Amino acid sequence: MNLNTFYLAVAGLILAPLVGGLVAGVDRVVTARLQSRMGPPLMQPFYDVGKLMSKVIAPASHWQGMFVRWALVASLASDVMLAAGADVLMCFFVQAASASFVALGAFCGNSPYSKLGAQRELFQLLAYEPVFMVGILCMAKAAGAFDAYSFMAAQGPLLFKMPLIVPGLLFVVLVKLRKSPFDIAASHHMHQEVVRGVYTDYAGRDFALLEIAHWADVTVVLWICSFLWATSPLTMVVTAGLFLFAALVIDNISARLTWRTMLGRVAPITLILATANLVWLYLE
Amino acid sequence: MKMLPTVISNLFGKAATRNYPFYVRDNFEHARGELINDIEKCIFCGTCSRKCPSQCLTVTKDKTEGTWALEFFACVGCGVCVDVCPVNCLSQKTSHRPVAVERAVITMTGKLPERPAKKDKPAE
Amino acid sequence: MARTVIPFGPQHPVLPEPIHLSLVVEDEKVVEALPTLGYVHRGLEMLAVKRDYNQMIQIVERVCGICSMIHSLCYCQGIEEMMGIEVPRRAKMLRVVWSELHRLHSHLLWLGLFADSFGFESLFMQLWKIRERVMDLNEATTGNRVIVSVNVVGGVRADLDESQIRWIKDTLVEVEASIKSLQSTIMNDSTVCKRTVGVGVLTKQAAYDLGAAGPMLRGSGVAQDMRQLKYAGFDEIAFEPIVETAGDCWARSTVRFRESLQSIDLVRQALDKLDGSELAVKVKGKPEGEVITRVEQPRGECLYYLKGNGTNNLERVRIRTPTFANIPPLAAILPGLDFADVPVVVLSIDPCISCTER
Amino acid sequence: MIDAYIGLLVLWPVAAGLACLVLRAPALRSMLVMATAAVLAAAAVGLATQAPLTASPAFLASATALHVAQAASFLFPVYFLLMGLKEKHPLVIVFALLQLGLAAFGEFGLAAPAEVKTAVVCDGLSLALVLVVSLVGSLISIFALPYMKHHEEHLHLKTSRQPQFFMILLAFLGFMNGLALSNNLHVFSAFYEATTLCSFLLIGHDQTADAKKSGLRALWMNSMGGVFLHAGILLIQKQHGIADIQALVSPALWTGTTLLPLALIAMAACVKAAQLPFQAWLLGAMVAPTPVSALLHSSTMVKVGVFVCLRLAPVFEGTSTGRVLTLAGAFTFLAASALALGQSNAKKILAYSTAANLGLIIACAGIGTPVAIAAGVVLMVIHACTKGLLFLCVGDMEQTIGSRDLEDLRGMIATSPVTALAASAGSMAMVLPPLGMLVGKWAALEAAAASPVSMVMMAVGSALGVVCWVRFTGTLMSGVSMGSKADPAAHTSSLSTGPILTMLAGAVGLGMAAPWLNAMLLPAGVGNALGGGWGLMPPLFITAMLAWIVGIKVLGRQSQAKLATPYIGGLPSKEAGSFVGALGRNWTLSEGNEYATEFFGEPKLTKLAGVVAVALLLALVGGALI
Amino acid sequence: MCIEATAITPAQLVAEVTKIKAEGYRFVTMSSVELDEKNMEVLYHFDRDLKLKNLRVQVEKGGKLPSISGVVFAAFLVENEIRDQFALSFDGLVLDYQGKLYNETVQTAASSPFCKYAVSKKEAN
Amino acid sequence: MFGSFLKTSQVKSPWLMHFDCGSCNGCDIETLACLTPVYDVERFGIINVGNPRHADVLVVTGTVNKRNAVILKNIYDQMPSPKLVIAIGACGCSGGVFREAPNVLGGVDKVIPVDVYVPGCPAKPEAIMDAVVTGLGKLKGILEAS
Numbered sequence A: 001m002n003l004n005t006f007y008l009a010v011a012g013l014i015l016a017p018l019v020g021g022l023v024a025g026v027d028r029v030v031t032a033r034l035q036s037r038m039g040p041p042l043m044q045p046f047y048d049v050g051k052l053m054s055k056v057i058a059p060a061s062h063w064q065g066m067f068v069r070w071a072l073v074a075s076l077a078s079d080v081m082l083a084a085g086a087d088v089l090m091c092f093f094v095q096a097a098s099a100s101f102v103a104l105g106a107f108c109g110n111s112p113y114s115k116l117g118a119q120r121e122l123f124q125l126l127a128y129e130p131v132f133m134v135g136i137l138c139m140a141k142a143a144g145a146f147d148a149y150s151f152m153a154a155q156g157p158l159l160f161k162m163p164l165i166v167p168g169l170l171f172v173v174l175v176k177l178r179k180s181p182f183d184i185a186a187s188h189h190m191h192q193e194v195v196r197g198v199y200t201d202y203a204g205r206d207f208a209l210l211e212i213a214h215w216a217d218v219t220v221v222l223w224i225c226s227f228l229w230a231t232s233p234l235t236m237v238v239t240a241g242l243f244l245f246a247a248l249v250i251d252n253i254s255a256r257l258t259w260r261t262m263l264g265r266v267a268p269i270t271l272i273l274a275t276a277n278l279v280w281l282y283l284e
Numbered sequence B: 001m002k003m004l005p006t007v008i009s010n011l012f013g014k015a016a017t018r019n020y021p022f023y024v025r026d027n028f029e030h031a032r033g034e035l036i037n038d039i040e041k042c043i044f045c046g047t048c049s050r051k052c053p054s055q056c057l058t059v060t061k062d063k064t065e066g067t068w069a070l071e072f073f074a075c076v077g078c079g080v081c082v083d084v085c086p087v088n089c090l091s092q093k094t095s096h097r098p099v100a101v102e103r104a105v106i107t108m109t110g111k112l113p114e115r116p117a118k119k120d121k122p123a124e
Numbered sequence C: 001m002a003r004t005v006i007p008f009g010p011q012h013p014v015l016p017e018p019i020h021l022s023l024v025v026e027d028e029k030v031v032e033a034l035p036t037l038g039y040v041h042r043g044l045e046m047l048a049v050k051r052d053y054n055q056m057i058q059i060v061e062r063v064c065g066i067c068s069m070i071h072s073l074c075y076c077q078g079i080e081e082m083m084g085i086e087v088p089r090r091a092k093m094l095r096v097v098w099s100e101l102h103r104l105h106s107h108l109l110w111l112g113l114f115a116d117s118f119g120f121e122s123l124f125m126q127l128w129k130i131r132e133r134v135m136d137l138n139e140a141t142t143g144n145r146v147i148v149s150v151n152v153v154g155g156v157r158a159d160l161d162e163s164q165i166r167w168i169k170d171t172l173v174e175v176e177a178s179i180k181s182l183q184s185t186i187m188n189d190s191t192v193c194k195r196t197v198g199v200g201v202l203t204k205q206a207a208y209d210l211g212a213a214g215p216m217l218r219g220s221g222v223a224q225d226m227r228q229l230k231y232a233g234f235d236e237i238a239f240e241p242i243v244e245t246a247g248d249c250w251a252r253s254t255v256r257f258r259e260s261l262q263s264i265d266l267v268r269q270a271l272d273k274l275d276g277s278e279l280a281v282k283v284k285g286k287p288e289g290e291v292i293t294r295v296e297q298p299r300g301e302c303l304y305y306l307k308g309n310g311t312n313n314l315e316r317v318r319i320r321t322p323t324f325a326n327i328p329p330l331a332a333i334l335p336g337l338d339f340a341d342v343p344v345v346v347l348s349i350d351p352c353i354s355c356t357e358r
Numbered sequence D: 001m002i003d004a005y006i007g008l009l010v011l012w013p014v015a016a017g018l019a020c021l022v023l024r025a026p027a028l029r030s031m032l033v034m035a036t037a038a039v040l041a042a043a044a045v046g047l048a049t050q051a052p053l054t055a056s057p058a059f060l061a062s063a064t065a066l067h068v069a070q071a072a073s074f075l076f077p078v079y080f081l082l083m084g085l086k087e088k089h090p091l092v093i094v095f096a097l098l099q100l101g102l103a104a105f106g107e108f109g110l111a112a113p114a115e116v117k118t119a120v121v122c123d124g125l126s127l128a129l130v131l132v133v134s135l136v137g138s139l140i141s142i143f144a145l146p147y148m149k150h151h152e153e154h155l156h157l158k159t160s161r162q163p164q165f166f167m168i169l170l171a172f173l174g175f176m177n178g179l180a181l182s183n184n185l186h187v188f189s190a191f192y193e194a195t196t197l198c199s200f201l202l203i204g205h206d207q208t209a210d211a212k213k214s215g216l217r218a219l220w221m222n223s224m225g226g227v228f229l230h231a232g233i234l235l236i237q238k239q240h241g242i243a244d245i246q247a248l249v250s251p252a253l254w255t256g257t258t259l260l261p262l263a264l265i266a267m268a269a270c271v272k273a274a275q276l277p278f279q280a281w282l283l284g285a286m287v288a289p290t291p292v293s294a295l296l297h298s299s300t301m302v303k304v305g306v307f308v309c310l311r312l313a314p315v316f317e318g319t320s321t322g323r324v325l326t327l328a329g330a331f332t333f334l335a336a337s338a339l340a341l342g343q344s345n346a347k348k349i350l351a352y353s354t355a356a357n358l359g360l361i362i363a364c365a366g367i368g369t370p371v372a373i374a375a376g377v378v379l380m381v382i383h384a385c386t387k388g389l390l391f392l393c394v395g396d397m398e399q400t401i402g403s404r405d406l407e408d409l410r411g412m413i414a415t416s417p418v419t420a421l422a423a424s425a426g427s428m429a430m431v432l433p434p435l436g437m438l439v440g441k442w443a444a445l446e447a448a449a450a451s452p453v454s455m456v457m458m459a460v461g462s463a464l465g466v467v468c469w470v471r472f473t474g475t476l477m478s479g480v481s482m483g484s485k486a487d488p489a490a491h492t493s494s495l496s497t498g499p500i501l502t503m504l505a506g507a508v509g510l511g512m513a514a515p516w517l518n519a520m521l522l523p524a525g526v527g528n529a530l531g532g533g534w535g536l537m538p539p540l541f542i543t544a545m546l547a548w549i550v551g552i553k554v555l556g557r558q559s560q561a562k563l564a565t566p567y568i569g570g571l572p573s574k575e576a577g578s579f580v581g582a583l584g585r586n587w588t589l590s591e592g593n594e595y596a597t598e599f600f601g602e603p604k605l606t607k608l609a610g611v612v613a614v615a616l617l618l619a620l621v622g623g624a625l626i
Numbered sequence E: 001m002c003i004e005a006t007a008i009t010p011a012q013l014v015a016e017v018t019k020i021k022a023e024g025y026r027f028v029t030m031s032s033v034e035l036d037e038k039n040m041e042v043l044y045h046f047d048r049d050l051k052l053k054n055l056r057v058q059v060e061k062g063g064k065l066p067s068i069s070g071v072v073f074a075a076f077l078v079e080n081e082i083r084d085q086f087a088l089s090f091d092g093l094v095l096d097y098q099g100k101l102y103n104e105t106v107q108t109a110a111s112s113p114f115c116k117y118a119v120s121k122k123e124a125n
Numbered sequence F: 001m002f003g004s005f006l007k008t009s010q011v012k013s014p015w016l017m018h019f020d021c022g023s024c025n026g027c028d029i030e031t032l033a034c035l036t037p038v039y040d041v042e043r044f045g046i047i048n049v050g051n052p053r054h055a056d057v058l059v060v061t062g063t064v065n066k067r068n069a070v071i072l073k074n075i076y077d078q079m080p081s082p083k084l085v086i087a088i089g090a091c092g093c094s095g096g097v098f099r100e101a102p103n104v105l106g107g108v109d110k111v112i113p114v115d116v117y118v119p120g121c122p123a124k125p126e127a128i129m130d131a132v133v134t135g136l137g138k139l140k141g142i143l144e145a146s
């Protein structure tokens, strides 16, 4: 590891959550505009986290604090790994670990909704993980290596080689942004049958840290999506922005489908598309 | 998918939001808002207090002075009292009553009219 | 398979009003659902003892804020019947105007909440944005957005002048257009249909036997609407009940959607029939005797049983509200549902607990 | 010195087992078992210091030894036949007869193979298996001491059957070591049959109807495997006239000839490794006392299968047989993971997950590149540790509460914290980075770069595994524990927590050591074939350690905190874990996991997966013929 | 004025309701009203094609009526409500809230505020 | 600086939870209307949450009765401090027109401390927004004093 990588890693550590927070802010403003509202200030997510930080509340379980920290570390680590050009597949696994810790903390809680939410979170994990992984495998195949820098150094936009993974990645972005179309119940939507699912029992500072972890996750996912057109930093930002916007529009033009639909239909379809793309890359 | 045109036109159109409190729309002419009493005109007959469905008005009087008290936290703004007041001293503003941080009762006192009508019984 | 017991409510994000369901689910399938009420119970029927029959108008109006106008309408009609009062024609037509405006805003409100129950937030926002126009109509014409307090025994308290009538008509044209623009979303959008079609089916026979009311009944194919009784100004207005036959959540929402357009039409008809008669007649005497009156509220048939004894205070005010009637059918369709569909189905009856419990 | 180590590894356990049978005193037995554990550990470590090595200890190389092996190839089938006749089990009879027929053909119908020069070749792979058997196996044997005591107390046996039990248990370890080290196909196959026998006896140990049935199922399936193995060996003998395993695995030998014999041996390995559609015997093995399942799953029996495949792997590289094997392994990984997800029986979850992970290893073997093989070996070692740990934990918890259903294990963290935590750590080690299994999986995925479909199957399987294990942990750690649990102190003994904690340390330690293990296993030339990937692990570990420290600190702080009342819609509750609900009743907040039965229901999925798996195996044999 | 209603005795109730249901009527609701200090009456409302058919049953306060919820399920809710408000119990309720439908206090005819009108009227006179 | 950011955050991000405590729905729908495009309280950072553990402001509509008083108290207790309570409408303030009904205990302050009262029947959405702003002002005062 040279010094340059080190600087990049540190930048990833600090910037990624900030970018994620900003994405959350954009998300809320654009959502509001799509709904003909003025919406909150762009910095609103940061205020929210600041507010949560200063709240005093008893934890719902002794273990939650620990899992929250682990999740945060894992999420940040996945950012750092990307920034430092590490193996993208491992980066993905590390991020999945973060999601697992969130679910575990929810299992430890004492509200039935929290546990129900944890179960659903896991099924959601099951739905998007393979799709995402196959997407990464496609990129790796085209780039000839598994590390982030090779992805970015690929000749020309990867998109043309893997158009079929776009629906899959969009699905992942939707899930990771915690948007409808799925009733995973961790989103802001007030009408949720499992209250806030995995997040039900997290509160105060723990919840704030989870929010930061979530930002980091969103950054990673959008970042990986942006590899599809990684010819310059600008195109990467634009690609990520397009994914974000598409996700917001989908959120606003569709009803929330159940996780059974997600697992039984959306995931298989996107997975098959992505697999077809992967096989095609091999046959070429 | 069917919602797409609406959503997109929302995005590029003007937001429907009225930026209250920075922009306050004029109240409608007949809006039933805050109840006020022109206490100078009040004869403390107590009709309003008897007809009020929420029983939030208390009218008392002694020889010279009358008191008209409104428990405004219980007033439902129906305007019945306004309708029944024989001297039309009650009216409703068009604006809503401001929020409060403490419980209170609005109490107004006024002089009794020179010659109170003889049918007037003291209100409880 | 292990069972999960879920305390659904009384405080729960999908339930804007408190009701409790003790749900038992297995692998997210409901196997048992028992309701608990009483979180909104006030006992206001008994206020008749303490308030005179005129003051009761304001109280029954507050049985529920959503169709407040129709409650007081029903009550006043009962008293008028008891006392043999003939209401002037203008008042009758104005009652139609405001009651249909109430139905319109109530249906828009419900459609929005229904959309939100399956997470379609932007549709919710859109519908409530449209609804604000109707609320403005209410406020400008009566003085209050929600609890309009226009009914008195013998007629109405408020009037419409020419410019207001024109303004209402103009506004309704725009409202109608905006509602229609959402028709395909509510009735045909694939994601919406995925959540509503075939969910929570109540057969025609079951709906009839279990005493369902309103859109719940008509969504199952029974053409019954109290407006067919021709109360208020409905005797002069062309009206056909709106019926769907599927009996699922989709049918109920479609009934309400079509009814909201129908309401606009009814308002127009009533506005055109306004004549120059009095607003209210003078009332003499005290109510005595027994009556039953029925009106159609947004959520269905509402029935008042009133008993007077010749004093200022009524002896009994008994209110049977539509949601009260819709709870047994709900209890009958809940078992076997996916847990994820519980909010959708619960909302599909348009639950108004405040009137259920009074 | 080397010969002595090998002798200790193979013969001592057998001898100690026999001693157990003769000296029936429990105290003596405990001492013997612990001594065996110590001896095996020492010898295995001793051997490790010398590896890689070759040797020809007399008891494996002498003519007598070879004769014994030859005799064994008749004796085992005869015994199986007798068992089959006794129990009137046609399948057992058929396969035993087939085995006998093959043995006779090999003896009389074929020319003897060339003499095998070195009886023992101990490379990284063998050493890995020896270490697994000697360390993990020993720990399980120790754990078995208190477990079997309780077990028999519960069964109210008049005469203890523990002597037989420990005899077989210990001998099993010896046979496994022999199998790992022997370089002669015939000696190998003798040990192979010995393990079949041991597993049959152990599974049927409890003598209940269920146990017998499962034992016989294991027997017929494994003797079918035996038929494949013998057929393969005979074909090799016929084609090449050799019995030397090292000579066998040179790809050069197989250029231009059909891979059928190897495909047959791989089939045999698949049976042992409980690959779909042969998973049934391993699932049946659950009826046995937990140490048996632990042993079968982690360090013995099933490892034979993957060991064989990994042994043959170099030949598979780039062949169509290899590709099909990869597909079959990846498919088992996928299907068994899905099956595991639909289970609530904790042992079944473990069983399916074993089949799944072995599938992954076999997929690595099918790929056959040095990188893949290294990944496979790493997986094998770590899996042994982790799965052993999990079995011990489940067994321990089962003895505490009398149920092995995951739903009943909910909230075990409150009842037996040490075991539940160890189990949690173990199940996290199954799936989360930077712990062992995930690292292996990752390496496997990247090594599978040539086989897109297998990669996708691995991806899905890995997600299924994550869900399954996180849910497992979550259930154990669940906040509300329901029902009354047995006295937590009742079953704790240092002899059961000791092995558990050691195993835990092993599982975590091995996970940390995985990069170095991997480096050791790779031939010099390949170097850092994973594009620096492994270099990532140490920083990840440091991060994980940091997270660990932070987490524990917070845990320490929060563990003092008064807990919030549960959010139950604001309802009042009269006592913890319940609420006052409809009809004024006190409703207990019971919870159940979701199994999404419409996706992961066992009967349907088993049928479907079985069909695909059979097709793949046919393709395996068919592909080799072409 | 008075509403049209057939007066029947509690004993006839279930049979009568069954008959009415067979005629194609559907249950609408029940109303309960106090008559004097001792007695109250319960009205059963049924509907067919917008026409109401009413049954009138007189019963002692705090007394007992057979439940019709076995015949018409929908009646269970209103019967529970009447139990809450007038302390009138029903025999054979399919879902019995034991007088706790609306609040925790189980009312008796003497304690229920819904049963005091006739009493207070009497006092006023 | 971080400290002052945290303090600012607290008044910039009020997450509110609505509990209907026996209201006639009039006030509920007006509260809900605040979220919708025309009023859009998200401008102030307000989110409607359904979970007391995430809520900062408890918005209560309606009269308190015996059964829901327990619930109200429970969810109030489950909110993290500092927390605000806003009583909406005549009912929330005092019991309104139902004060004398047999099953009514009275206003919200019978059970939990109330920070802001919003009179009206129903309270207008504008008044509800005023209430939140007033409540936050009160909170700001408290924070600055500490």
Ligand code: SF4
Pocket (backbone or CB within 6 Å): A028, A031, A187, A188, A189, A190, C121, F042, F047, F048
């Ligand atoms: S759902 Fe509600 S909380 Fe979430 S973003 Fe939309 S308005 Fe905000």
Ligand code: SF4
Pocket (backbone or CB within 6 Å): B037, B041, B042, B043, B044, B045, B046, B047, B048, B049, B059, B068, B084, B085, B086, B087, B088, B089, B090
């Ligand atoms: S009715 Fe009018 S005059 Fe009489 S007391 Fe009331 S306010 Fe005064």
Ligand code: SF4
Pocket (backbone or CB within 6 Å): B045, B046, B047, B086, B117, B119, B120, B121
């Ligand atoms: S008589 Fe006196 S009290 Fe009665 S209405 Fe007239 S002014 Fe009022």
Ligand code: SF4
Pocket (backbone or CB within 6 Å): B035, B051, B052, B053, B054, B055, B056, B057, B074, B075, B076, B077, B078, B079, B080, B081, B082
């Ligand atoms: S407005 Fe209505 S409630 Fe308010 S004081 Fe007047 S009569 Fe009473």
Ligand code: SF4
Pocket (backbone or CB within 6 Å): C015, C016, C017, C066, C109, C113, C350, C351, C352, C353, F025, F028, F029
């Ligand atoms: S269903 Fe209607 S009345 Fe009931 S809470 Fe929701 S909005 Fe209010």
Ligand code: SF4
Pocket (backbone or CB within 6 Å): C063, C064, C065, C066, C067, C068, C071, C106, C297, C298, C299, C321, C322, C323, C351, C352, C353, C354, C355, C356, F025
């Ligand atoms: S159904 Fe009842 S509660 Fe609902 S709006 Fe109508 S009267 Fe109100």
Ligand code: SF4
Pocket (backbone or CB within 6 Å): D150, D151, D152, D153, D154, D155, D398, D399, D402
């Ligand atoms: S687990 Fe069962 S058989 Fe084993 S010791 Fe306990 S009770 Fe006995």
Ligand code: SF4
Pocket (backbone or CB within 6 Å): B076, C062, C065, C147, F022, F023, F024, F025, F026, F027, F028, F061, F062, F088, F089, F090, F091, F092, F096, F097, F120, F121, F122, F123
């Ligand atoms: S204050 Fe008025 S509108 Fe609000 S809940 Fe009470 S009665 Fe309904």
